Amino acid sequence: MRALSYFFVIFAIFLAPLGVAVARHLADDTQATDWRTARRDSTGIAPLPAQTPEAVIHVYAARAFRWRGAFGVHTWIAAKPQGADAYTRFEVVGWGVSQGRNAVRVGEGVPDGYWYGNAPTLIRALRGGDEVDALIERLRAAATAYPHQHEYRVWPGPNSNTFIAYLGRAVPELHLDLPPTAIGKDYLPDTGVFARAPSGGGFQVSLAGLLGVTLAAEEGLEINLLGLSLGLDLSPPALKLPGVGRIGMSEE
Template sequence: MTGITEKTAASVELRAARIPGIVGIIADHYWFVIDKGGEEKVKQRWEVWQNKDAGGQSWHYLHKNLKDWQSGVGNGPSRLEYCWYGLEAQSLIEAIETSPSQYPYVPCYRYWPGPNSNTYVQWVLDQARITEIPGPSAIGKDYLGLIGSKVSRQGLLFSTPVVGAAFSRGKYVIFQLMTLPFGWSMKPFRLLYPGLRLQQNKNR
């Protein structure tokens, strides 16, 4: 019964859609969708957008409900990559709702190397201590400035705009060239490369 209660109380989705133009071959735009449950079933969409104060409720480049929760961004429909429930969803909701005052790049946006929409998504996941990561098409998620490193529950990361590397024992090994990922994941074994879309759709 506890599991049923948790799953009906709240959920957070991670959704993605192809970016318009030729860049959409390898790159996606990611965002979060919050559903707090209850009778109203109102869903909130949170994302960093390329234009400042473009609509909905906004804090510079960070937007809430700029678009419909499942709408793409001009190059086809969106897809569900992950969905979390229970305590993980609550941790994500807290990180997302406090992000207007806590996300360090609210007044800054760059397509490349970042910070961009995918930088924001990865930052929220780090704040909530979530181990899942967006797929290879989330270009910009590993932006840490001109040079940076971090150790998290997701693994080890060294990142620069030119070269980088990410490692998680038993999960993946990734090398980055100009922020583009090349490597492999385990369980199941899979080569990772720019443009690979992983229809992970993992419910937690």
């Protein structure tokens, strides 16, 4: 009985912040309801290629479309080699996969666009020369090697966040700390159980993205339960809450 009581307490700790997130989402009357008219234009975060000769890698997260946004975010990477006149987006999208389309989409696009009405947050930025160009080439190679090219599941994965976490492990120089609302980041490809954390450091143990733990310098300590992440970050100090996200000092 005591073990069962502990389970319900832990479950409640996960559900309480999630309830807050759902309430906020339902109260937000600015949410787009029609994907055909929802904003996808630039938010002006990414530097213009014509004014930026150096290489750029940006990682973005934006609340998912419609009801999914109450629970989590969609993440993607935008990259521009030195001298390039456009950005390439690296992301996974579920639409069309059931009709045979590849889930991995790599191609020119708006780097910092609204995700169907939801403004993105920049969660990692790198700028430089040949060394950043080399990272972009490694991102391309990793995207090609991603083992779930034709698979997409909103929960528990593989989804868009599974893909970006995979790229983070493949290119640890990104030091990619995905938000706790990136549901699917803890789903390890090829039904893996042990892996490096998405930041490329520390370690992660996960059972199909449904139960696991992550311990790393970037992520801090995170516990995963049914795809939801609860954690404590020490550098800088912050709580990581399901649905709500990161609460504490800024990482900038």
